[in-house]
Amino acid sequence: MGTTTDVTIGTDDPTRPDVLGLLGEHLADMYATSPAESVHALDPSALAAPGITFWTARAADGSLLGCAALKQLGPTDGELKSMRTSAAARGRGIGAAMLAHVLGAAAERGLRTVHLETGTQDYFAPARRLYERAGFVACPPFADYVPDPHSAFYALTLPTRP
Template sequence: MEPVPPTIRADDPTLPDVLALLGEHLEDMYATSPAESVHALDPRALAAPGITFWTARDAGGELLGCAALKALGPADAELKSMRTGTAARGRGVGAAVLAHVLAAAAEQGIRTVLLETGTQDYFAPARRLYERAGFVECPPFADYVLDPHSVFYRLTLTASAGRAASSTGPTAARPAS
């Protein structure tokens, strides 16, 4: 039987189950990176204007993962707080959330999505996910600076990237040629 895709929707980063997942996220970031190289946002920051926060939930409402998109300008945004819960890893949740966020970004007129992630082995699955989605390494952006513990990525979206491919939700945005 095919796994049921998660339901992905804009949500409140201060809900109790989301707070637990974000707490796990921040704890892992500080356990794997020096404090000066941790750029994760806390729940209050994720609720700020200019940030859209999504959760992925299973059919029973259990939280599987989350991500946020932070506006950097009229056509640029940063992917933040991309996290799949430990129990949901390896089930395609991260890919589904990323595809949803990229499609939503394209629908909002975003042309470039940028992100920062870690260089440590812990972050290798995330880097592979981003690279499979078409992200390419780029120089630091916004307020970031060169850091041996960080790698920066960018994806240029096409105008048609927001088109849905099925009834389960938006597809992954396609990189521009």
């Protein structure tokens, strides 16, 4: 478990009631901003599947601030999934803290590359800026993704560990 200021980030259950609410908002926003065939967000049961680690960020009082997941794609590749910050926590660095935590966990597992897919619409511009500031660069579709004008694909090569 990692702590950032008054925020604790740790593995969690994506089927907890407060998490279900946040993931429900996430899915609703994805469907409101993208055509259904371009929505690649996972539902809570998929986030609980083997090969996926799910984390939440919580305030000292236990309130949910955000979530993220890492899906193992192969021995050295992973995919960032379900990055979401609660509306009340936006602009407080929660997304950056979650991203740093997931990337740290990926590096500890020996992953070399972390991929992600996000939207191309203006709604997703803050997310794209966050990923680009973290060093992610545009890449072609990966895994089972196909070219889609509504999807932006990114990859980050993690530093090798001694």
